Amino acid sequence: MTEHEYDVVIVGAGGAGMRAALESSQRARTAVLTKLYPTRSHTGAAQGGMAAALANVEDDNAEWHTFDTIKGGDYLVDQDAAEILCNEAIDAVLDLEKMGLPFNRTTAGKVDQRRFGGHTRNHGEAAVRRACYAADRTGHMILQTLYQQCIKQNVEFYNEFYVLDMILDGDPQTAADGEEISVAGVVAYELSTGQIHTFRAKSVVFATGGAGKVFKTTSNAHTLTGDGMGIALRAGLPLEDMEFFQFHPTGLAGLGILLSEAARGEGGILRNSEGERFMERYAPTIKDLAPRDMVARAMANEVREGRGAGPNKDYVLLDLTHLEPKHIDEKLPDITEFARTYLGVEPYTEPVPVFPTAHYAMGGIPTNVNAEVLRNNTDVVKGLYAAGECACVSVHGANRLGTNSLLDINVFGKRAGIAAAEYALTATAPELPADAPAFVTALVAKLRETVGGEGTERVAQIRKELQETMDMNVQVFRTEESLAEAAALVTQLKERYTSIAIHDRGQRFNTDLLEAVELGFLLELAEVVIAGAAGRKESRGGHYREDFPTRDDENYLHHTMAYARPDGIDLQWKPVVITKYQPMERKY
Amino acid sequence: MMTAPELTEPKKPMNRRTVGNAEKWGWIFQRASGVILIVLIFTHLFINLMTGDGVNQIDFAFVAGKWAAPLWKWWDFTMLVLAMVHGTNGMRMIVNDYARRPFVRQTLQWALNISMVVIIVLGTLVIFTFDPCPTGTDTELLNVELCRELGRL
Amino acid sequence: MTATAEKTDSTSEVGAVPTFTVTLRILRHDPEGLDGREAGAEYWEEFTVEAFATDRVLDALHTIKWEQDGSLAFRRSCAHGVCGSDAMRINAKNRLACKTLLKDLNPSRPITVEPIKGLPVEKDLIVDMEPFFASYREIMPFLMTTGPTPERERLQSPEERARFDDTTKCIMCAACTTACPVFWTDGQYFGPQAIVGAHRFIFDSRDEGEWDRLEVLNDKAGVWKCRTAFNCTEACPRGIEVTKAISEVKKALTSGEV
Amino acid sequence: MSPAPTLYRGREGMWMWLVHRTTGVAIFFFLLIHVLDTSLVRVSPEAYNEVIGAYKTPIYGLIEAGLVAAIVLHAFNGLRIIAVDRWTWALRHQRMLVWVVWGIFVVMMAAFLPRHLGHVFGGA
Ligand SMILES: Cc1cc2nc3c(=O)[nH]c(=O)nc-3n(C[C@H](O)[C@H](O)[C@H](O)COP(=O)(O)OP(=O)(O)OC[C@H]3O[C@@H](n4cnc5c(N)ncnc54)[C@H](O)[C@@H]3O)c2cc1C
Ligand code: HEM
Ligand code: SF4
Ligand code: F3S
Ligand code: FES
Secondary structure: OEEEEEEEEEEOOOHHHHHHHHHHHHHOOEEEEEOOOHHHOHHHHOOOOEEOOOOOOOOOOHHHHHHHHHHHOOOOOOHHHHHHHHHOHHHHHHHHHHOOOOOOEOOOOOEOEEEEEEEEEOOOOEEEEEEEOOOOOHHHHHHHHHHHHHHHOOOEEEEOEEEEEEEEOOOOOOOOOOOOOEEEEEEEEEOOOOOEEEEEEEEEEEOOOOOHHHOOOEOOOOOOOOHHHHHHHHOOOOEEOOOOEEEEEEEEOOOOOEOOOHHHHOOOEEEOOOOOOOHHHHOOOOHHHOOHHHHHHHHHHHHHOOOOEOOOOOEEEEEOOOOOHHHHHHHOHHHHHHHHHHHOOOOOOOOEEEEEEEEEEOOEEEEOOOOEEEOOOOOEEEEEEEOOOOEEOOOOOOOOOOOHHHHHHHHHHHHHHHHHHHHHHHOOOOOOOOOOOHHHHHHHHHHHHOOOOOOOEOHHHHHHHHHHHHHHHOOOOEOHHHHHHHHHHHHHHHHHHOOEOOOOOOOOOOHHHHHHHHHHHHHHHHHHHHHHHHHOOOOEOOEOEOOEOOOOHHHHOEEEEEEEEOOEEEEEEEEOOOOOOOOOOOOO | OOOOOOOOOOOOOOOOOOOOOHHHHHHHHHHHHHHHHHHHHHHHHHHHHHOOOHHHHOOHHHHHHHHOOHHHHHHHHHHHHHHHHHHHHHHHHHHHHHOOOHHHHHHHHHHHHHHHHHHHHHHHHHHHOOOOOOOOOOHHHOOHHHHHHOOOO | OOOOOOOOOHHHHHOOOOEEEEEEEEEEEEOOOOOOOOOOEEEEEEEEEEEEOOOEHHHHHHHHHHHHOOOOOOOOOOOOOOOOOOEEEEOOEEEEHHHOEHHHHOOOOOEEEEOOOOOOEEEOOEEOOHHHHHHHHHOOOOOOOOOOOOOOOOOOOHHHHHHOHHHHOOOOOOOOHHHOHHHHHHOOOOOHHHHHHHHHHHOOOOOOOHHHHHHHHOOOOOHHHOOOOOHHHHHOOOOOOHHHHHHHHHHHHHHOOO | OOOOOOOOOOOHHHHHHHHHHHHHHHHHHHHHHHHHHHHHHHHOHHHHHHHHHHHOOHHHHHHHHHHHHHHHHHHHHHHHHHHHHHOHHHHHOHHHHHHHHHHHHHHHHHHHHHHHHHHHHOOO
């Protein structure tokens, strides 16, 4: 076991983690722990763009952006946070530009902007060009640019270190309201050696990204297993709004690989088997550019009503054939190549089979606007921060608007980095208890013992069953019954998980062992998602209950706070912050 | 909270001293000499191997005949120098690629450089101090015509 | 660049997906010497798996790992060719496992899978990437400017932006560098990726550090080591014209103009 | 024990790099010898003719043919390399240019070999 000491430890080197690191490393001694090489983080997969009301091509302002964000999130958005997000958006984009990010340009040489779902002019009048982009690899450019700046600043990375536990100096669940609890550090597993490391730190920032792998069809990477959220949950912290998962309308059918909304922003049209542009029926004003939850539901509905394309009638078609090949090559080169490589479809001449794919966790570790992690509705854990997809400041509410996540990671990543460093400069170094690594040591030892032992269950098999049931029962359409079925199966799978066996007895690069650990997180998160979905007897944003098909502001205009207690998931509520915009019906 | 300093540049660009432009000039030289060599060598090969009796015509007398003209003296000299430098430079690049240990590398480089100098010096001396009609040689071996012309026979 | 699946009847593919059997021959490396092997032992091992027509090599590796031998080690993340984790030598060529469809590889014969060449192997298909990233860091891959930071964005015309577009696509998978025969020889060469990384800044109209970088690339380990073997360009899963980028750097150095 | 890894399946560019390298080395060593033997003209006509006579035997005739082949390949591939680094068109068509080099090689050898081998084997 090795011990390290830093002022600030950042967990995760995606967009949020590295943006935080850039701020924090300038002010305090910072280490970034990441289970992947930074450039492998899934921020790099983001395609379409990053929203900011730069007004470079069309009239626009932060206020409209704020409104769209709140409306897009079906009024579950914390409006103070949304205001910060949209006001700081402009600087966030300009910061990246100054760091060297190669945005596409207008003829005047400014950052170019394009349309994206749910982004409108003057409170819903018409679609507006707000997404700043770099072809269809905006996330890739952000990730590269931030990594390059980290190199410039000599940020200290611990690559392929899996953080598996956080150390707090008290139990957040038993502590009284107002009692001070602070973070003391994290425990990590080093992939290349199998060694366990403890990191003592005054501040810890979690930026571990999403948890898409609870679903089968997903645009998310194999490595997005919700570790940060799972660690927080195990530490006794709540998770907020986990029932809200975004299903992106245009995943490659059967594979889930994402075709960015930019495809529709650039003029692509969704059609059913009859060739009908069906979105005209669901969202007459902005049609194919309606928010994702609406489009995804519309697509699923077309398929349910027998208007799906293909031999099994189980997908719809994304039609780009009316666009100039040159325009496609310029604006959407990568995603059209995905269609060619993986489905053998030529988008110039043929429509591309698409179906909704699990894409984004709106929920996560609850934080306030300074990225400080909440342990209940009001108290923060001192020194503990979260940002990016693993966090829930609630700027996305019940449904995230496209291009608002890349914005989120930059705005709140930066805030987290600054806040963490500034706190660390005033705080005294915490003491790590002697048994700090005990949990991880035991976890790893237990798994190692299963090699060649009694265990009969396979990690992959359990994961597969979990993902299939989530796709079947907890996807775009949910009901009491489907959720109950999923809940029952997850309970069963958790039971079976206790008798898994791994194969790799080695110390070095034991990815077998880590997949087992990751499955543990997935199972617990699935449980929270299902519990939250069952508890929310309404339909709002990404969460759609067929048995309660309308939004119910009377009873459910509040956030879910899910706590893991010994006897199961405990759901509590947290009020939504409303400043300017009273909830109204969401129509496009 | 937002009073933070903006991104400064704590890390200065590395100060790296390069070995001048040696590699660059080596690279350019390979190309320039290559183009010239192609003319020199192919003419040389053509005259020696394709005209007349081809390889069979080559003997002392043939050489003497050629080198009687200053053009061919200079021709062969240029070819010698360019080919040796080009070849040695090429070999140097190959040695740099494969010889990992500094000692081995240095030794090989020295060997190359020495052989280059020796060969060039030797070749040059031969070309410019060549005597077409050494005394006491069987006249059958000489370029009789040439030696008569020169008044050496 | 990875071959695009030849035009098949896409609809029937997505519907009832036919399966077939493939054999993978994997070059394994056991750093610890388990099961009676020597530490550091290397050996070929064959696995046979059922695969779907849409499956990629990565899917087959997963099937092996998940159903047959959990100790098989390889890196992967995004599974669709954008993170650069899984460059490996498949049928003796560098490719991304997640971008190579099995059916494009003649599955009737065993498919060989080996780690990329020229970087120290750590375990099975995992190599030590540190030397690779070190070369990248050498070329100062970050925007360098002088003068005061402007209020708004630095202006750049679409044409200026287009000049370095190709090299911004790099995902640092190392397929190019580890395909380069000059890189294999002694590893002193920065490798094509570092040059691609430098190119992206050298030809960015906003950058003012081009000569610092060009000087680095003028070094013994730099751009002059390239012998235009083109393995890099052919291996690049992002379709970057790597050799062209290298040539442009050479031209900038010889002409003194960027 | 370390089993042989496969040979990297590079394409034309990689093989031509190998060809260029091997021919370059071969020519270099031949050149050393060639200068040394030519130097014998300074020693004595007898010595020179005796050594040069060796070139006229079939064995050396064949080696000489190989040498010419190496030079032709190296030279024209050298031109190809220069072109590839110089013009984008050549860079994009480098694979085709490899076959052009081989084409030139075949034509040149077809012109040279019959005559040369005729000289070598036809005796004098
Ligand atoms: C295909 C796709 C396209 C998208 N397109 C857009 C778009 O156009 N616009 C937009 O705004 N948003 C988009 N998004 C969403 C957005 O990209 C993500 O939400 C965002 O990038 C998340 O960034 P992050 O920094 O929070 O996490 P990530 O980039 O996922 O990074 C997570 C980091 O955490 C590390 N980590 C995880 N677990 C551990 C652990 N246990 N220990 C140590 N380290 C750990 C990982 O190594 C990684 O470095 C897209 C998402 C996807 C999947
Ligand atoms: C006939 C005309 C010739 C031409 C056009 C030519 C051209 C070239 C060129 C362009 C290169 C550089 C290759 C690169 O940078 O990738 C080169 C390399 C080389 N040449 Fe020549 N050359 C010729 C003759 C010769 C001769 C006569 C010799 C031997 C003495 C020779 C030996 C070499 C060697 C050893 C290399 C290095 C090869 C390598 O690094 O792989 N060349 N040649
Ligand atoms: S240039 Fe291409 S092959 Fe090389 S690292 Fe970048 S993406 Fe990979
Ligand atoms: S393979 Fe190597 S030699 Fe040059 S063209 Fe590519 S870097
Ligand atoms: S897994 Fe990301 S590139 Fe293949």
